[in-house]
Amino acid sequence: MQTEPGPPDPATGTDYPALRRVQRRVVVSILVVQAVFFLVFAMTGPLVSLIAERMTGSARGAGFAQALIFCGGVLVSIPLAALSAKRGRRAGIATGYLAGAAGSALVVVSATVSSYPLLLLGALGVGAALAAGLQARFAVTDLADADRIGRSMGILSWSAITGSVLGPPLAGGVEQLGAGSLAEFTAPFAAVAAGLAVAGLLVLVALRPDPLLLARSMGREPVRKRRNTRAALRASLRNPVIRRGIAVVVTVHTAMISLMNMAPIHLSHGAVTLTSIGLVIGAHSAAMYLPGPVVGYLSDRLGPYPLLVTGLGVMATAAFVLAMSPAGDTVMVGLGLTLLGVGWAAGYLAGSVLITSATEGQLRTMAQGASDFFVQLAAALGALLAGVMAAALGYDGLSIFWLAVIVALLFRILAVRPAATVGPTMAAAPSGPESPGSAPDRVDATNCR
Missing domain, CATH: 1.20.1250.20 (MFS general substrate transporter like domains)
Incomplete structure (x- = not known):
């Protein structure tokens, strides 16, 4: 469990080069994680609806199953944001990805036992990964200077290119590899489950120090009265x-x-x-x-x-x-x-x-x-x-x-x-000496784990 960083030391000021190194590490970590996410998530495509159609023989049942992926994202967006606000970005983003991995695995199980209710539950779980993927773009802004928020978010858009180009054709290859050993259309979801689990673990391992908790400890994300x-x-x-x-x-x-x-x-x-x-x-x-x-x-x-x-x-x-x-x-x-x-x-x-x-x-x-x-x-x-x-x-x-x-x-x-x-603009303090009246923001980044 993550602990709240200690109070800032007002004596020495911020080590801005060190802070920028931390921010670069955060951006690179999120880029890698998001590349993995987009690659595997693009493989899902319309596969849930195809699995549902095979189970129910109904286009309505197929469309409903596909729509539940979006509904899963809707349902967990606010809870994941609340978890991030309380425990940091690692907790919120990793929870969404790992829930998506569990949901993808449940889709495979549901097709194996031909259970439509299990498929719907799995689709909801897959949607949690979608919500986590959206939240990840904000993680790169927690430590960004006020004049670099847009650039920090903009660079993440390139992580989606790999998935949009390679994901759909990769799904066909994975389905062929799984033919005979897994139910029809489920081999890509087995790969999605593994990929989302990797993405969640990467967040827990690589996103250190937690950018939101570090920013909060420096007064960049001040915590006043908790609501x-x-x-x-x-x-x-x-x-x-x-x-x-x-x-x-x-x-x-x-x-x-x-x-x-x-x-x-x-x-x-x-x-x-x-x-x-x-x-x-x-x-x-x-x-x-x-x-x-x-x-x-x-x-x-x-x-x-x-x-x-x-x-x-x-x-x-x-x-x-x-x-x-x-x-x-x-x-x-x-x-x-x-x-x-x-x-x-x-x-x-x-x-x-x-x-x-x-x-x-x-x-x-x-x-x-x-x-x-x-x-x-x-x-x-x-x-x-x-x-x-x-x-x-x-x-x-x-x-x-x-x-x-x-x-x-x-x-x-x-x-x-x-x-x-x-x-x-409260995202970051000025990129220079502490301005008059600003909160002291000295922090040891290595302690904010």
């Missing part, structure tokens, strides 16, 4: 800056999920090969993750407000292009999805920076957990409703709907003065 989880959550959501950041993150993520999920169907209505569809989706994925470090750098230099406006503007353009694209037009759909990915990268990262910069301590951790909760809830609902809306309105109607939502939010953001969108 229970519900009170801390309510207090964080009272902040209008946090609400604005959550609104942007939720909107860009849900719009991206809805339009991306329905794009292959829109393309399939024309004479388009599966290879062409794969290339279009690949370009979209690259546009989501490749710009991360640049977006993070610009967010630090210019502030999150211009990036929020830019991200929403690019996404509105993407929705317009997709609304105008004929069925099967790979050029226009590819352009629209590429713009969608770039807009998501700018809006999602800038919104996350805004949430992180707007508060401090326990309230910051709970605000981050609230953001993950609403993102996953909206993504699950968006994925479920996108098919219904596309069937009723067509893909162009779905795109016009999201164009209207994004433009409305863009006007709302533009109506707020830039200075009002940036809360008190």
